[in-house]
Amino acid sequence: MRTFASNPLNTPDVILFFGTRTGKPREALLQGLKCPFCGQSGQMTGRVTPHYVHIFWLPVFRLKLFREVTCSHCKKGYAGPELSPDMVAALDEIQ
Numbered sequence: 001m002r003t004f005a006s007n008p009l010n011t012p013d014v015i016l017f018f019g020t021r022t023g024k025p026r027e028a029l030l031q032g033l034k035c036p037f038c039g040q041s042g043q044m045t046g047r048v049t050p051h052y053v054h055i056f057w058l059p060v061f062r063l064k065l066f067r068e069v070t071c072s073h074c075k076k077g078y079a080g081p082e083l084s085p086d087m088v089a090a091l092d093e094i095q
């Protein structure tokens with residue numbers, strides 16, 4: 001005869017809530033940066049959004065920063081490998 005214990009490891013009946021969530025983004029106008037697409041300068045906004053691992057919605061450690069730059073003139077967005085060294089340097093200032 002087989003029995004099925006509901007809690008065979010005798011652990012507390014707690015469901016661990018964890019996952020990832022995004023933190024508050026930081027934004028700043030990146031002065032002096034020129035948009036590679038439309039050529040306008042002073043229109044680039046950088047945004048850095050932290051991603052956290054959370055347990056019970058409390059941030060435990062920071063996983064990564066999502067970094068993006070958007071041109072308010074032509075609305076083109078840049079992220080990841082599209083970021084130029086100038087954009088990366090400007091993003092380093094706001095994070």
Ligand SMILES: [Zn+2]
Nearest residue numbers: 035038071074
């Ligand atoms: Zn542009």
